[in-house]
Amino acid sequence: MKRTLVYLTVVCLIFISFLKPISAHSHIDVIAKVKPSVVGVGLYDALGAQTHQLKGTGFVFGDGTLIATNYHVVAQELDPKFVQYHIVFSGSGRHPAVDRAEIIASDPLHDLAILKISRKLPPVTLGSGQMKDDGTEVLLTGFPIGAVLGLYPATHRGIIAASTPDVIPSVNSNQLTTHLLEKLDKPFLIYQLDITAYPGNSGSPLYDAKTGEVLGILNKVFIKESKETVLEKPSGISYAIPIEYLRKLAVRNKIAL
Structure with missing residues (x-):
């Protein structure tokens, strides 16, 4: 009986050891594809x-x-x-x-x-435009702190935390611009992300961690203190525009996808 338990334990440990590299390896492949x-x-x-x-x-x-x-x-x-x-x-x-x-x-x-631009570069694969479920694992690649030392894209990992209206309350009425009022009048859903991002990530592709399909475009980071401390104390909360709106923009302007 003891030998059987030992044997099963060894088999389970071997199986688990194989699972971890597969997950990591899949991320490596997807990032290499999108980067x-x-x-x-x-x-x-x-x-x-x-x-x-x-x-x-x-x-x-x-x-x-x-x-x-x-x-x-x-x-x-x-x-x-x-x-x-x-x-x-x-x-x-x-x-x-x-x-x-x-x-x-x-x-x-x-x-x-x-x-x-005038020359061709490797394109990504765009998602269908259908909103993804909360909990979907996603990756984000971009330039979080600019290019002080050169162009070195960095990748962060997280999940879609929620689909929420793109409205962030203003501190006072002086901040209610025409653009913000239009958002309040016509709210639309965006992705709230449990992922670390920084101002330089604006425009970064948000993509499915398994397939590499682009699901959205990161456009803002929640700042919990001030812009000056965002690098030192990131909130871990970011937002992305669903890819549906990029597809619609292309169609309106007769741009082939």
């Missing part, structure tokens, strides 16, 4: 203190020339008196490739923008 499609989105300013400025993250989709990111990442108005234009950083390391980009579609309400 080449993650790009930096920024601004070229010929007269700026820093000519090539990284503003946020984006990802390649469609025919390989299309870049999805947040509208707020590219919302800065370009000054016609200076040489300024949007750029996309690709690759990794201290010397990434840089391509000039043009905004071809935007949706301020859902905080989305589509850019186009």
Whole structure:
């Protein structure tokens, strides 16, 4: 009897030891699949203190020339008196490739923008647009602290915590902008995430940890104290726009997916 119990215990331990590497290995494969499609989105300013400025993250989709990111990442108005234009950083390391980009579609309400570059990069696979269940394991790849030392995308792991209306109460009435009032009038569901992210992650692809299909676009981080302490004390609560709205933006502008 004792020998049988020992035998069963050994078998169970061996089985468990095989399960863990399989899960980890699956994440490695999925991240390796998505990572080449993650790009930096920024601004070229010929007269700026820093000519090539990284503003946020984006990802390649469609025919390989299309870049999805947040509208707020590219919302800065370009000054016609200076040489300024949007750029996309690709690759990794201290010397990434840089391509000039043009905004071809935007949706301020859902905080989305589509850019186009002249050459093709590896595209991601977009999800169907159907909302995913709470508890779905997800990955997030982007540039959480910018590109101080070069372009090095980082991946965080978490779950979809909830599908919730995209409304965050204002501290006072002075903060009720026209854009926010429109959101209050026409609320839509976004993903609330139990995942660590930072301001530089804006525009990062949120993707299924098992398949690599992009489910959403990260667009904001809940700050529990102040913007100055967000790197030191992250809240672990983030939000992402469902991929449904990127698909709709593309269709409205006759952009092939």
